[in-house]
Amino acid sequence: MDVLVTDADIVTMAAGAGLARSMLVRDDRIAAIGPAERVRAAAAPGARVVGLEGAAVIPGLIDAHCHLCNVGYLASGADCSQPAAPDIPAILARLRDAAARTPEGSWVTGSGYVEYKLHEGRHPTRADLDAAVPDRPAILFHTSLHACVLNTPALREAGFGDRQPDSPGGRFGRDGEGRLDGVVHEGPTFTLLWGGLRRDMQRMSAEQRAGLVARAGQHFAALGITAACDADTRRDSLTAYAEADERGMLGVRVGGLVVHDEADWLLGSGLRGRRSPRLAAESVKIWADGGMSSRTAAIHGSYPVPPYGSGIMYFPPDELTAMVAEFDARGLQVCIHAQGDRAIETVLDAYAAVLGGRCGNPLRHRIEHGGSMFAPLAARAAPLGIVVAAQPGMLSILGDGFAEALPERSDELYAYASWRRAGIRVAGSSDAPVITADPLVGIRDAVLRRTSSGRVLGPGERLAAQNALALYTTEAAFAMHREHDIGSLEPGKLADFVILDRNPLDTEPEQITDIRVLATAVGGQPVFQASDSPLRL
Template identity: 30%
Template sequence: MPVDLLIRNAHVLTQDASRPMATSLLIHDGKILDVDPDPALAGHARQTIDAAGTTIVPGFNDVHAHSVWFGLGLMEANAGAAASLEELYEIVAEAAAGKAPDEWVVASGFSPLLFDGRQPDRHRLDTAAGGRPVWIKHSSGHACTLNGAALELVAARADLGAPIEGGLVVMGDDGLPTGLLEENAMRLVQDILLPYPLETIERALDLATSHYLSEGLTSVTDAGIAGGWIGYSPREFSAYLNARDKGLLSVRMQPMLVMDALHEVPGHADDPASRTLDAGIRTGLGDDWLRLGPVKIFSDGSLLGSTAYMTEDYVGCTHNHGYLQMDADQLRASALAAYRAGWAIAMHAIGDHAVDHAIAIITEAQEKFGLNAQPNRIEHGGVVRPDQLDRIANAGIVLVPQPHFITEFGDGMARLLGPKRTAWSYPGKSLLERGVTLPGSSDRPVSNGRPLDVMQSFVERLTPSGEVYGPHERITATEALAAYTTGSAAATGSGHIKGRLAPGYLADLVFLDQDPTAVEPSNISATRVLATMVGGQIRFGAENLPAPARPADLEPALSGKETP
């Protein structure tokens, strides 16, 4: 029987314990048909690629990113490029040039942690934008900054001095808003500018997923769409479907709906009350290309913004240990109602006090209603005490840390946490030692999402100043590669079909110019992605590989005869 493709003469790191190394792969109908196949079977391949010793690994899988947010950032002014507040004002001025007098200036990627917590001045932003309203999205996703013109528009619709559950409009010493909005307070500006048109969201997905291919990503989980302060439209999942239908979705996607998108759905009197979508739609709906993931539930805020919920105060911030984004009883009740309806839980919890709540809620859900088909997860784990790690392991919960936060923000995080909590921050090795699934993730665009860069962060854990952040949590390059392949597949409930190059698994793979597990840790990120294959099709970098040959051209090589 003819088969689609043979890749031969490769250095294949299969991530399959039964055959960890191989030299050839036989691919048919988008899946791996055989590994190191019999020459007689290989000879039936319609096309063959001679990899010439190139390293091949399973496609990378980022289990916590924000693709629409990332794609929109590629369309907006880049506040992350500013090395000073003066440069930020220049970026805003450049973005404002040519806009209508009442048109909004939107910039993304600002991180106050890189400026010792300093914020842009609302009046300087007014001047830079020529009186136009300015919306600066922070890289953490948990805060934003408005200028005076934008605050006036918000104040016309809402009382800026009124308390906001799970959020804060920061006031200055003069009793006036500084322009900084934290957590749920961001909805004040989002209520003006959202929802985005579906075509805009589709364009963002196109830009984001096309970029992913260049980094070897073949699967991505988007951690929160369709509601809350992180969604861009109540119809956001439709944009994913539209993008797929139009050929704009370049990688496999697993979107998580936020809890706000769910609601009470009536049923038979004998059915338990549940929080879900109309028709009972829940986690798992879809196929291998686009499938609904867990429900995303925010419990606390951001370590970068000092709003993550801690049991102790932040260093140098008396009486500030962060806060929950909703009442604790409401958090528990809504999570249990969604789980009862069939939604796996992915609970955002960064501070150790929030992690306590997450463990308790997920454990109760599993004990009352059994395990979900997809694993339950705690997103981030910015500070996780050793006793919490034990409880996570015992409950079979997946913890999803982002080690590249250390590379980008580690010095600032260490100052806020102090030595004891820094040692508990964004664990790696401690999870593996306890048998907890360790996946690969970035939280892009909060942080750089290139998998090979994140793998190096897993291994080195170096802050921007070169300090080692929690040295006992370092893992090996082999373990880091496993995190981005088998670990991520397990975390997303797809370990039976992703993460390995083995018969029956999806033919999602990456061609690399070197073996990232065989180089010095400081050189892991220097590994170059030559090409990316999704479902047996080269979708990036075809020009970097030899043109596929016909079977007749390879008969001597396949039979072991010398080529004349």
């Protein structure tokens, strides 16, 4: 049946198009959009009319880099983020509560803390966690997921002892006597996260696994998100997405960025490519360095704050180049996490060596984050056609910590306006659960660039609201190779759209996060409707 959306303030994001008043949805696609009379004339007799009473419609929002499965997985643990847990005693209380509801055989988990936001200004330690959960393994993830804290039973079960050496891609915290203090940075943290996810998901039924990722998708849909790239996709999560898709439970469209060491599995699994309109896995994810909020991103120079040093690189340059060359030859889009300027330089060297004099970047290889992509690096990235998946929402949530870590260059971090002027395609994303998945936070922060303390990082890098919205629509669709289907509201494209209580382009930037999502549609079908909204799709 045709569905005629009328009396709406429709932001199409189509090139050269202004606002529309009506939109006709036929099956899963947009059949017509524009002035009310012209669109009504295109509707079939008996079309269902949905009057929006002046509410706004925008294209479905796209998160080009998140960890969707981890959002679902960690949601069952303790929320230890700030300001909800302002100090270590509050974190420990939440871990005790989580222990009471965690099944035997599973580790107690918590996530979301930022050490420099805690009243104590430090990481919790194994001794702290032992006081809350003394007799079973417990793990507390830093908000970046690039660090964690283990209690003594977890250290024991993981096989980490006081004589444990640091690995090239990881570091262990130690007390004054050289004993492990429970804090783990980088590589081993990923091993623990992935190991726990695999252990727990393999204990689930197919229905339970599908439910886990479906619930994460429902959370995203309630925020107006209709498509997302999972930048930490492994065989267990991709299998869960496929199980949800087969059951009709995958509400949002998912693009899997498969972790590089499982690329061979992907190629032999039958899951590569576009499985359905809602699930694809055509990309590979590599980590080049550590995290900005954990102060382990690989930089030139040294950090003036703990853990000091100059960050962590995961691969030597020649090995990284060889990996890019291999995946490029196999037709996979390469997406490399790089935050520090030293890491970004190495990644650009690898891309330049592989792409060489080739015309453009047809696979749209990407840099994920790119926080310290300063002007000389942006000037190298632009002619290579490198796409950047950025997270504007980090500016308000983590920006004060970024400024402490790189005080002399803080106004040059996440330089979205400069990147766009250089010709770089910049896609919006959240990196959730590192920060909130809410794209309205990212849109606001791309416009304001204001930290939680009120400081503005790089006033000259502010974006106009239209360009900020483009990050999460047209630009993110391009990053996913899906600009022909999603990202703007045009005839022939999929009917992925969001109904808002007001137009974000006409809203004061400080009030953008007050906008309410009234409904979200994927392929013309509602995947979220606010319970108190009188407007029903």
